[in-house]
Amino acid sequence: MPKAWYCKQMIIITNSENDTALEGEKLGRSLKPGSVVALYGNLGAGKTAFTRGLAKGLGIAMNVSSPTFTIVNEYPGPVPLFHFDMYRLESEAELFDIGWDDYLERGGVCAVEWSEKVPGAFPPETVTVRLESLGDDRRQLEISGLEHLK
Numbered sequence: 001m002p003k004a005w006y007c008k009q010m011i012i013i014t015n016s017e018n019d020t021a022l023e024g025e026k027l028g029r030s031l032k033p034g035s036v037v038a039l040y041g042n043l044g045a046g047k048t049a050f051t052r053g054l055a056k057g058l059g060i061a062m063n064v065s066s067p068t069f070t071i072v073n074e075y076p077g078p079v080p081l082f083h084f085d086m087y088r089l090e091s092e093a094e095l096f097d098i099g100w101d102d103y104l105e106r107g108g109v110c111a112v113e114w115s116e117k118v119p120g121a122f123p124p125e126t127v128t129v130r131l132e133s134l135g136d137d138r139r140q141l142e143i144s145g146l147e148h149l150k
Helices: 017-030 047-057 093-097 099-105
Strands: 009-014 035-042 072-075 083-084 110-115 127-133 139-144
Touching: 009 017, 017 047, 017 127, 017 139, 035 047, 047 083, 047 110, 047 127, 093 099
Parallel strands: 035 110, 035 127, 083 110
Antiparallel strands: 009 139, 072 083, 127 139
16 A cells, blocks of 8 residues: 555545546555545535445445435445435434444445535544546545544
C-alpha cells in the first residue's frame, strides 16, 4: 500500500469515470472489515463510480449500482460491501430503523452516499470522501480519515 494512503487527507484530481473508480479501488484494497466510508457530493459527482471501485478493491466482481430506491444494496465477497444511499431518507432515525447498527457489526464495509443526510450516524474512524465535479469527466476527490487505515 502506498504511504500516501496513511496520511490524514489527500486531494486527487481524476480525468474520467474510470479514474474515479480506480481511486475507489485503491481505497477498497486498504479497508478492513467494519470500515465505513462516508461519501459526499452533488448528483453526478461520481459517488457510485467511486463505490464501484471500492467493491473491486474489496474483491467483489458484481456490478455495483446506486441503491437510491432500495436504500441499501448488499454485495457478497471476501469482505462484503453494504452500499447505502441516504438521498430519500428524512432523518437519521430512519437509518437506524433499517438496521444501521446491525450493518456496522456484520464485518463488511459500509459505503454511504448522501452522507450529509445522516451526519451523526458515523463512527469516529469513518473515512470521508468528498467528490466534486470540475466539468466534463474531471472530479476532485478529497479523502480524509485515512489515518484510521494503518
